[in-house]
Amino acid sequence: MTTKSNKPIRCVLVLGGGIAGATVAERLGRAGLDVQWVEKEPVIGGQAAAMGCKAADVCLRCHVCVATDRLKAALHAPRVRLNTRSKLVALVPGNNGAAYRVTLRTEPNIIRRERCIGCGLCVAVCPEHCISVKYPALHGGVPVLDLPLCRRTRDKACDRCAKACPVQAIDWKEPTQNRELDVDAVVVATGHEPFHPGPMGTFGYGVIPNVISGLDAEHQLAGQHRITRLSDGSAPRRVAFIQCVGSRSEHAHRRPEDTNYCSTVCCAYALRMARRIQHDAPDTSVTVFYMDIQNFGKDFESFFAACQKTMTFVRARPVEIVAGSEGAVVIAYEDQEKGAVNKAEFDLVILSIGIRPAPAARALADCLRLAVDQEGFLGIKGTAGLPQTHCRNIFVAGTCGNPQDIAATIGQAEAVCAEILKQA
Amino acid sequence: METILCKDLDPKFKFDVAAYPGGENIKLCYACGTCTAACPVAGIDEEFNPRKIIRQVLLGMRQQVLKSPLIWRCIQCYACYATCPQNVKFRDIIQALRAMAVKEGHVDADRLKDVKEVNSLAVKIQQNLINKLVTDKAAYAAQKKRFEEVNAN
Ligand SMILES: Cc1cc2nc3c(=O)[nH]c(=O)nc-3n(C[C@H](O)[C@H](O)[C@H](O)COP(=O)(O)OP(=O)(O)OC[C@H]3O[C@@H](n4cnc5c(N)ncnc54)[C@H](O)[C@@H]3O)c2cc1C
Ligand code: SF4
Ligand code: SF4
Ligand code: SF4
Ligand code: SF4
Numbered sequence: 001m002t003t004k005s006n007k008p009i010r011c012v013l014v015l016g017g018g019i020a021g022a023t024v025a026e027r028l029g030r031a032g033l034d035v036q037w038v039e040k041e042p043v044i045g046g047q048a049a050a051m052g053c054k055a056a057d058v059c060l061r062c063h064v065c066v067a068t069d070r071l072k073a074a075l076h077a078p079r080v081r082l083n084t085r086s087k088l089v090a091l092v093p094g095n096n097g098a099a100y101r102v103t104l105r106t107e108p109n110i111i112r113r114e115r116c117i118g119c120g121l122c123v124a125v126c127p128e129h130c131i132s133v134k135y136p137a138l139h140g141g142v143p144v145l146d147l148p149l150c151r152r153t154r155d156k157a158c159d160r161c162a163k164a165c166p167v168q169a170i171d172w173k174e175p176t177q178n179r180e181l182d183v184d185a186v187v188v189a190t191g192h193e194p195f196h197p198g199p200m201g202t203f204g205y206g207v208i209p210n211v212i213s214g215l216d217a218e219h220q221l222a223g224q225h226r227i228t229r230l231s232d233g234s235a236p237r238r239v240a241f242i243q244c245v246g247s248r249s250e251h252a253h254r255r256p257e258d259t260n261y262c263s264t265v266c267c268a269y270a271l272r273m274a275r276r277i278q279h280d281a282p283d284t285s286v287t288v289f290y291m292d293i294q295n296f297g298k299d300f301e302s303f304f305a306a307c308q309k310t311m312t313f314v315r316a317r318p319v320e321i322v323a324g325s326e327g328a329v330v331i332a333y334e335d336q337e338k339g340a341v342n343k344a345e346f347d348l349v350i351l352s353i354g355i356r357p358a359p360a361a362r363a364l365a366d367c368l369r370l371a372v373d374q375e376g377f378l379g380i381k382g383t384a385g386l387p388q389t390h391c392r393n394i395f396v397a398g399t400c401g402n403p404q405d406i407a408a409t410i411g412q413a414e415a416v417c418a419e420i421l422k423q424a
Numbered sequence: 425m426e427t428i429l430c431k432d433l434d435p436k437f438k439f440d441v442a443a444y445p446g447g448e449n450i451k452l453c454y455a456c457g458t459c460t461a462a463c464p465v466a467g468i469d470e471e472f473n474p475r476k477i478i479r480q481v482l483l484g485m486r487q488q489v490l491k492s493p494l495i496w497r498c499i500q501c502y503a504c505y506a507t508c509p510q511n512v513k514f515r516d517i518i519q520a521l522r523a524m525a526v527k528e529g530h531v532d533a534d535r536l537k538d539v540k541e542v543n544s545l546a547v548k549i550q551q552n553l554i555n556k557l558v559t560d561k562a563a564y565a566a567q568k569k570r571f572e573e574v575n576a577n
Binding site for chain 2: 202244248249250251260291292315316317318319320332333334336339340341
């Protein structure tokens, strides 16, 4: 329950630099509140920033571009202080009327974004290839350093990047900092983890090159604007999607959490990807293996009807995927019309993976003393409204609270802002 | 297409199956067919289909299911059980159906024992063939032919 605090909300801690956190940070900053925005990675963006546009001849409303625009706007919003490579380490009752006193730990970013001119010289000289540009649409050419790969973290001498940098933006001396802040409210927007299909051994992910996940396909769309086979880089002629991988199953992941829920985003993104593939190469056949297609939004029905004209929908959950000859992939399933086992061959299989709670969500919930639902998402859900945290002025927004798409995430983040601004 | 007459259906059937230990998840079935695709018996026997048997139970086809020889063909291997996304435990449902078939007088109680005997005989035949395969390929081919001839009758 969020009871009214005595003091108006002036300063807000926003945890998470995905689309949910960005929406909250930007809205509140523009409304004149002080925002401390915390992201654990060196750059903001979250999952959506690494996804690709799925427009065919017309926009298919996957909202990936909307997310990019929102994230960009948040980077330039007034009164928003961004702390990258930072984490919340403690939260206690606050002083001077503030609701909470929080401790943030900031690890060094190494590459100082305020100095970097995005020339890319460091990227070229690093012998371990640990410097790369992430989300250029958001951050231009400013690169990030993947510390675990860097020679210096393995006690070896190396300063090639620092020597190459023309503007001394690479700073190895910056220390790890702990800072204490008083805040009036906390918004938790720490997002989700896309399901990793590796534990579903019979589906061959990570073993058969032409079995990829929906996330891999998203990354391909973002990077190269088309979906290709990993084995030879060719455009597939026969594509299969397998729905509900990692969702709606008691068994799929063999983790302690309850995983028997619909991730709500994968039917929509898979069909949009399929449309995109058939738009780029109209003679590509698409087969969708599904249990039932979950329709969301008022346009989905007509979109689905259009998909049914050009794609084959097979009601079955495959039991096994094996490698065929010349990079082909064979799917074994029950052909329910015949009532018998069938094997069908494809050039590329895309596993429509779903949304899982982030592995660190429970530790964060402990730190904040937040309620967690039975699936491991944050906050307790009623029949309507925002997830309830049962902590004063602590709010949950986005996929850390529920599996949901970008549009719903933005909507929920806006609703959290409205709650906060009521008390500002 | 098979015609099913409502007057022949017993809506209580699925509750009776669900009341048996191991049968409790039958109503969760998605009809996704993973069990059938995984089942080694369905792989060689087009008549045997776990998903269909579950549908028949849910529809209430009590007489057809319990009288049918199909429920005795399962080899209790757990493949359906391990792959089902809804933890329907079809292997255990087969046990429930067999117990009900006995209880409701469709077969005599010896059937349960006899089927166990058949299963262990089948495993012995498999062992025999595999041992020959490993030690003596010619003997394996001869033995296999013999079993195939016996099996054809
Ligand atoms: C394969 C796939 C395809 C998808 N395709 C689409 C699509 O086409 N259209 C669509 O609308 N939706 C799509 N979605 C859903 C979409 O990804 C989510 O709706 C969206 O990313 C949710 O944003 P978020 O801010 O809640 O979380 P995230 O994007 O996960 O962002 C969370 C951020 O918080 C940071 N963080 C985590 N923990 C901490 C911490 N303790 N402290 C500080 N920071 C932290 C993370 O590093 C990350 O930057 C797809 C999802 C998947 C899995
Ligand atoms: S060399 Fe320096 S300025 Fe150039 S991209 Fe690297 S950090 Fe930025
Ligand atoms: S959205 Fe579709 S693919 Fe994803 S879990 Fe739900 S039904 Fe399965
Ligand atoms: S695998 Fe499970 S859910 Fe799917 S049809 Fe078989 S029993 Fe039903
Ligand atoms: S337990 Fe029976 S029904 Fe299940 S897979 Fe094995 S043989 Fe088939």
